[in-house]
Amino acid sequence: MTAIVECRGVTKHYRLGTIDVAALRGVDLTIDKGDFASLAGPSGSGKTTLLNAIGGLDRPTKGSIKIEGHEITALNANALADLRLRKIGFVFQAYNLIPVLSAVENVEFILQLMGVEAAARRARAKEVLRDVGLEGLENRRPARLSGGQQQRVAVARALASKPAIVLADEPTANLDTKTAEDLIALMSGLNDRLGTTFLMATHDARVISRTRRHIVISDGGITSDERRKLAEAEPA
Amino acid sequence: MLFDLAWRNIWRQPHRTALSLTSIVLASAITVFVLSLQLGTYGTMKESVLKLMDGFAQAQPKGYSDDPDIRKAISDPQALMTRLEGMPAVTATAPRATTYVVLSNGPRSYGAAVFGVDPSKEAEVSTLHKTIVEGRYLREGDTDAAILGAALARNLKLSLGDKLIMLGAAEDGSVAADALTVVGLFATGAPEADRQVVEIPLTRFQTDFAIGKRANVIAIAGRHLSDIQSALPELRAAAHEKGLVVRNWAQLEPALNDVILLDASFSLLMYVSLVVIVVFIILNTLLMSVLERTREFGMLMAIGMRPAQIGRMIWIELLLLACIGVALGIALGSAITAWVARDGISFPSAEALFSRWHMPATIYPQLDAVSALAGPLAIGTAIIVAGIVPYLRVRSLCPVSAMRAS
Ligand SMILES: Nc1ncnc2c1ncn2[C@@H]1O[C@H](COP(=O)(O)OP(=O)(O)O)[C@@H](O)[C@H]1O
Numbered sequence: 161m162t163a164i165v166e167c168r169g170v171t172k173h174y175r176l177g178t179i180d181v182a183a184l185r186g187v188d189l190t191i192d193k194g195d196f197a198s199l200a201g202p203s204g205s206g207k208t209t210l211l212n213a214i215g216g217l218d219r220p221t222k223g224s225i226k227i228e229g230h231e232i233t234a235l236n237a238n239a240l241a242d243l244r245l246r247k248i249g250f251v252f253q254a255y256n257l258i259p260v261l262s263a264v265e266n267v268e269f270i271l272q273l274m275g276v277e278a279a280a281r282r283a284r285a286k287e288v289l290r291d292v293g294l295e296g297l298e299n300r301r302p303a304r305l306s307g308g309q310q311q312r313v314a315v316a317r318a319l320a321s322k323p324a325i326v327l328a329d330e331p332t333a334n335l336d337t338k339t340a341e342d343l344i345a346l347m348s349g350l351n352d353r354l355g356t357t358f359l360m361a362t363h364d365a366r367v368i369s370r371t372r373r374h375i376v377i378s379d380g381g382i383t384s385d386e387r388r389k390l391a392e393a394e395p396a
Numbered sequence: 397m398l399f400d401l402a403w404r405n406i407w408r409q410p411h412r413t414a415l416s417l418t419s420i421v422l423a424s425a426i427t428v429f430v431l432s433l434q435l436g437t438y439g440t441m442k443e444s445v446l447k448l449m450d451g452f453a454q455a456q457p458k459g460y461s462d463d464p465d466i467r468k469a470i471s472d473p474q475a476l477m478t479r480l481e482g483m484p485a486v487t488a489t490a491p492r493a494t495t496y497v498v499l500s501n502g503p504r505s506y507g508a509a510v511f512g513v514d515p516s517k518e519a520e521v522s523t524l525h526k527t528i529v530e531g532r533y534l535r536e537g538d539t540d541a542a543i544l545g546a547a548l549a550r551n552l553k554l555s556l557g558d559k560l561i562m563l564g565a566a567e568d569g570s571v572a573a574d575a576l577t578v579v580g581l582f583a584t585g586a587p588e589a590d591r592q593v594v595e596i597p598l599t600r601f602q603t604d605f606a607i608g609k610r611a612n613v614i615a616i617a618g619r620h621l622s623d624i625q626s627a628l629p630e631l632r633a634a635a636h637e638k639g640l641v642v643r644n645w646a647q648l649e650p651a652l653n654d655v656i657l658l659d660a661s662f663s664l665l666m667y668v669s670l671v672v673i674v675v676f677i678i679l680n681t682l683l684m685s686v687l688e689r690t691r692e693f694g695m696l697m698a699i700g701m702r703p704a705q706i707g708r709m710i711w712i713e714l715l716l717l718a719c720i721g722v723a724l725g726i727a728l729g730s731a732i733t734a735w736v737a738r739d740g741i742s743f744p745s746a747e748a749l750f751s752r753w754h755m756p757a758t759i760y761p762q763l764d765a766v767s768a769l770a771g772p773l774a775i776g777t778a779i780i781v782a783g784i785v786p787y788l789r790v791r792s793l794c795p796v797s798a799m800r801a802s
C-alpha cells in the first residue's frame with residue numbers, strides 16, 4: 161500500500177499566555193491510499209490540531225509529516241497554500257463556502273486558483289457536483305441551500321482538485337441524523353467508486369461505525385487504530 | 397477572478413457600501429465645486445484687475461519694470477504690435493508712454509503718472525473707459541484732451557472743461573510743459589488709479605516729452621488670460637527680436653499673485669482635512685468588514701488561497717469603491733458646478749470688498765480639467781494608498797487563528 165500521509169513523532173504545543181498546552185504528544189500515524197478513516201476522541205483531544213497539521217494549515221512544534229512522500233513541515237506559507245490547494249481537500253463543520261458565489265462557482269473557485277482554463281473548469285465543477293448529487297442546484301448560492309446540501313458542495317469542492325486526501329473536521333456535527341447519515345453514505349460511496357482517501361475527525365458514533373478504519377485519539381496521543389470490515393448499512 | 401469576487405463582496409452589505417460611496421461621492425463633488433468656485437474667483441480677480449489697465453501681458457524694454465524711465469523706450473512700437481496682433485491668442489495691443497509729472501490748477505499741485513495712449517487701441521485693451529463717471533473717454537482726433545481720476549480732479553478742484561497744467565521732464569532733460577483740457581473723469585474704485593492717473597493722447601505725449609514715435613510699453617490683450625499665458629513663449633520670442641522682454645500677469649501684479657497664493661495655501665489645508673476625514677471613514681468601514689470576515693478568510697486560506705491574494709481582494713474592494721465613488725463624485729460635482737456656472741453666484745454683500753479688485757459681485761465657477769479632477773483624484777488616490785493597512789493586516793493572518801475567530 162502507498163502511504164498518503166506519514167506522521168512521525170508529531171507534537172504540537174500551544175502557548176496560552178504563560179501556560180503551555182500540549183495538544184499533540186508524539187503522534188505516529190500512516191494513512192494509506194484509499195483509506196476511509198475516522199479520527200475519534202473526546203472534545204479537546206487534539207483531532208482538529210492533527211488534521212490541521214496534516215493539511216498544512218498549522219506547523220507542528222516537532223516531528224515530521226509527509227504528504228505523498230514529501231516533507232511539509234519546512235514549507236513556507238505560500239508553498240503550504242499551494243499544498244492545500246492541490247493536495248488537500250478540507251471540509252469543515254460549518255462556514256465552508258464563499259457566500260457570494262453559487263455552488264458551481266464555489267467549486268470552480270479553487271480550479272481557478274489552480275489556473276485551470278474556463279471550459280475545463282466548468283465541466284469539472286459540474287461533474288463533481290453531479291458526483292455529490294447536486295445536479296440542478298449548481299446556480300444556488302449557499303444561503304439558498306440546506307445545511308446538508310452545503311456540506312455536499314464542500315465535499316464536491318474538496319474533490320475538484322483530485323486531492324491526495326480529503327480531511328473532514330466534524331463534517332456532520334451541524335446536521336440532523338438523517339442528513340448526517342446521507343452525507344457519510346455519500347463520502348463512503350465516493351471512497352468506493354473513486355478511491356478518494358478520507359480522514360474524518362468526529363465523535364459521532366454513527367459516523368465512526370460507517371468507516372473502515374477507526375483511529376482513536378486521546379489527550380494528544382493515538383490510543384487505538386483498527387481496521388474493520390464495513391458493517392452493512394442498517395435499513396433506515 | 398479576484399475582481400469578480402471583490403465586486404460581489406462589496407454588495408454583501410449594501411447599506412454599508414452605499415454609505416461609503418456616499419461619503420466619497422459627496423467629498424469629491426464638494427472638492428469639484430469649491431475648487432471651481434475658487435479658480436473662478438481667482439480668474440475673475442486676475443482678469444478684472446488686469447483688464448483695467450495692465451493687459452494680460454506687456455512687452456517692455458529690459459529693466460523697465462525696475463526703473464520705469466521714459467528713456468527706456470520701444471523705438472518702433474507699430475512693427476511689434478502688428479507682429480503680436482497676428483498671433484491667434486492676441487486680440488489687441490496698445491502702445492503706451494508714461495512718466496511722472498506735476499499737475500497744477502492755480503495754487504494746487506499734485507504729483508501724478510501721465511499715460512500717453514492711442515485712444516482707439518487703448519479701449520480694446522483697457523476697461524478704464526467703462527469707468528468714466530463724468531464727461532467722456534479720449535477719442536481719435538483729440539489734441540489737448542485729458543482724462544483723470546475723479547479723486548485727483550477733486551483734489552485739484554478741477555471740473556470738466558477746465559484747464560490743467562502739466563509739468564515734467566522731457567527725454568532730453570529739458571522742461572516739458574503743457575496746458576490740457578479736462579474732458580472726462582473716471583472712478584475705478586482703486587484708490588491709486590483714482591488719485592494718481594491722468595491719460596492724454598499718445599501723439600500729444602510724444603510731442604510734449606520729445607520722444608518721437610516711441611512708446612514705453614505695449615499692453616497685450618487676449619480673450620482669456622490662459623490664452624495669453626500659453627502664448628507667452630511665442631510673445632517672448634517676438635519681443636526678444638526687438639530687444640524687449642515680456643512680463644506676465646504675475647510680474648505685472650505681484651501683490652495680487654501673493655494674495656492668490658496665500659488664499660490657495662489656506663484652502664489646501666481644508667482640502668487635505670477633507671481627504672483625511674473621508675479616508676478615515678472608508679478605512680474604518682473596510683477594517684470593520686475585514687474583522688467580520690476573519691473566519692471566512694481562514695476558510696479561504698484552508699482551501700488554498702494565499703494570504704496575499706486575500707489581501708489583494710480586499711484592496712480591490714477598496715479600489716472599486718474609490719473608483720465608483722470618485723467617478724460619481726466628478727459627475728455630480730461637475731453637474732452642480734456647470735448648473736451654477738450658467739448664472740453665476742452673486743455676493744451682493746461683498747460688493748465693496750470685490751470692488752477693491754475691480755471685481756463684479758457675481759462669480760462664475762470655472763469648471764476645467766484641474767477643478768474637476770484634482771480633488772476627486774486626490775481622494776481616490778489617498779483611499780487606494782490607505783488600502784495598504786487592511787492589505788497588510790490580512791496578509792499577516794494565520795489560517796488556524798483566523799478560523800478560530802468568532
Ligand atoms: N490556537 C490554539 N491556542 C491554544 N490552545 C489551543 C489552540 N488550538 C487548540 N488548542 C488546545 O489544544 C487542545 C486540542 O484542541 P483541538 O485539536 O481543537 O481538539 P478537538 O478538535 O479534538 O476538540 C485543546 O486543549 C485546545 O484547547
Ligand SMILES: [Mg+2]
Nearest residue numbers: 207208209329
Ligand atoms: Mg475540533
